[in-house]
Amino acid sequence: MNNIISYGEILWDLLPSGALPGGAPMNVAYHLQKLGQSPALISRIGLDKRGKDLLTFLKTKNVNAAHVQLDYHLPTGIVHATANVHGEMQYDIVSPVAWDNIEVEDDTIPLVKQADYFIFGSLAARNKTSRDTLFTLLEDANTKVLDINLRAPHFNRAIVESLLQKADILKMNESELQLIADWFGNFKTATDRITMIQQKFDIPNIIVTLGADGALMNTNGNLNPHKGFKVKVADTIGSGDSFLAAMITSIIQQRTPDETLTFACALGALVASRSGGCPDYLPDEIHELINKQKQL
Template sequence: MNNIISYGEILWDLLPSGALPGGAPMNVAYHLQQLGQSPAFISRIGLDERGKDLLTFLKEKNVDTEHVQLDYHLPTGIVHATANDHGEMQYDIVAPVAWDNIAVADDTIPLVKHAQYFIFGSLATRNKTSRDTLFTLLEEARTKVLDINLRAPHFNRAIVESLLQKADILKMNVSELELITGWFADFKSSADRIAMIQEKFDIPTIIVTLGADGALMNTNGKLYRHEGFKVKVADTIGSGDSFLAAMLTNIIQQRSPEEALTFASALGALVASRAGGCPDYTIDEIHELINNDNTVRSTK
């Protein structure tokens, strides 16, 4: 049985060094599988070589592809990815593509209804078809996990606020935190920003990644922070996606917030030290990073 469902884009990241499988929901599904979970992935590909190659990749990684739909008209998604002067990735997300056209299939509603966690983001709302399908599935979902993943110009405030209203767990980066809270007021600290979103949208758990500076987690009103693990960064693709997969795995395993934040921070750093969003790694390598540095504290 699939306890976790990931919904949204699947694509190829076209990097200067070559093409790599990508899309945040697909990356999360990959990392969940790596961590011993059994996720299902709902998306859509074109009837082309790129789509065929993505299916082959997922099957090789033992990720469930049963709910990846085929589109007879639109091509498989691609993204032109380049690094800026700070090493952060910039994305040109081509449209329209197959994952803009995800439909409500006969098996998707019962699939979502019986899973404990449903992961979704904002990018899959850029087109009406996939957006309508998402909101239909959100009506059936139990624990709703919003990986906000804002990519200009593919979002707007009204839809983002609608997604926030659905979320039980919210994961975002610090730039997204500042952007969203800036719609409402001026804040002096990330803690104040998190508290505002938590109160306004009634979200029990909010997780904010801070890049090289670690991550914050506010769950049920208590704030935790990890200072991050120092690694030599290859690229940041998929780092946040692996972080989310690790957080959910630890939540399922009923680990403490401190343990979950430490483990997720370690995996995010490990993935950032390797090329692409879905590198190979072992759980032992995550624990090696943890054993070298474990600096979590909680604050009121």
Template sequence: MNTHNIVCYGEVLWDLLPSGAKAGGAPMNVAYHLTQLAQAPAFVSRIGLDDRGKELLGVLKEKGVNTEFIQLDYDMPTGIVHAVADSNGDMQYDIVAPVAWDYIDVDSDLTELIGQSSHFIFGSLATRNKQSRATLFSLLEQANTKVLDINLRAPHFNRNIVEDLLEEADMLKMNISELELITGWFADFKSVEGRIALLQERFNIPTVIVTLGADGAVVNMQGKVYKHPGFKVAVADTVGSGDSFLAAFLTGLLENKEASDALIFASALGALVASKAGGCPDYTINEIYTLINNSDKVIL
């Protein structure tokens, strides 16, 4: 019997930073944070039979992320991203292609896994290659609650595929830049709430979550709007903050929290992760509640 209540699908890779290599990939980060929050996620991806792949498996196992459904590729290398600072000091990212996670295969075990789980989390980056894209859309036919963590990374997306993904989503999570980009394809809305309503109506998406960086987050669940202004912390970096936010919000809903309380919980974890270095830092659930209890920020 499948014991995984959530499945995360997509890329896993090494971010080759000036400071050294760090394990990365949004679906992997979400799976890690779900694990930290006492959920039982499965992670579906693909790595190469190379040293980087072996090291990546070791990191995932060390962090407690389930690796049962990570496929091995005999031809393609493990994914890497070259991160280089430009003349202004801003980081520019080259997501190398093709790599192993571009070639995720579908099989009966995977189909059964998706069908038995309550939530299936996916993004746009894993659709850049036709193989992983075909596998994703095949699995979406079996999925129950479909959670689209859009995660746009230029030039690895196009409008037609993004619209196809939006058509599938029961829950959509995005940042403010992604919201503005996508809604700009259809209309010139000024307000965040107007942009969210446009996506909900056009693509029939019951729940839309938009993270606003330092300004918090807003959620529309079936027409009811919830906002949180965010928790103030000393930021180490923002890597993985949005991924942890999604994991915490889903966990809140699975634990039958009210949407407003799930948003507070998610906002607190996003801030906590931003206060620590890296996308998958160590923390405890008690740290999340300590941040909540010591803050005067309340739901609006």
């Protein structure tokens, strides 16, 4: 029984240092699995070596890939990733690729109906086939978690607004918050932007990641901040994805908003201190980081 479905892109990040398995939905599923949840992926790969290698990777990480579809025409997704002068990753997301072509299969809707959480993003909505499938599945999804992931030029306002209207939980970063808020007016503070989006789209839970400065969580109008954890950053790939996995796990475990934010920020920091989106770690290391900060 899979309690969480992660929908969308799986791919290879082609970094200067080499190729790493990636895609936010896959990264989130990996971290959910590490945290003791039972996620399943809905995605699509090509009939090529990259696709085969992704399946092998998922199998070694015990992530359910039974619903990853095979495409006979399009290749497995790739992203050319390079760091800018500030150390932030810049992504050239190749298209069209297999995950642009995710279809509704016989077992897809029953799978989504039985899951407690359905995680999706805006990137998988860039192509009509995967977008239509996404909106079909959202009709039957239970708690809908939007990890917005705005990557120019792979989104447009109308589709993003349609996705926001579906969300029960919304996660975004600071620049995404500002970009969306600016569509509707001139808001001076992050709190004002969050409040406007929460009210306009009726989203109970909004989480905004602030990089090294931690995160904000607004639950039904109550704002909780966390200042984050100081670590030596290896790269930021997958940090936000691990943050989301920790958030959902904490919500399932009925932790308080403060405990939820602390746990999520700690895992995000731990992952940022290691290379790649899916580094190995033990859950105990998250608690060690939290306890270490408490002692400071």
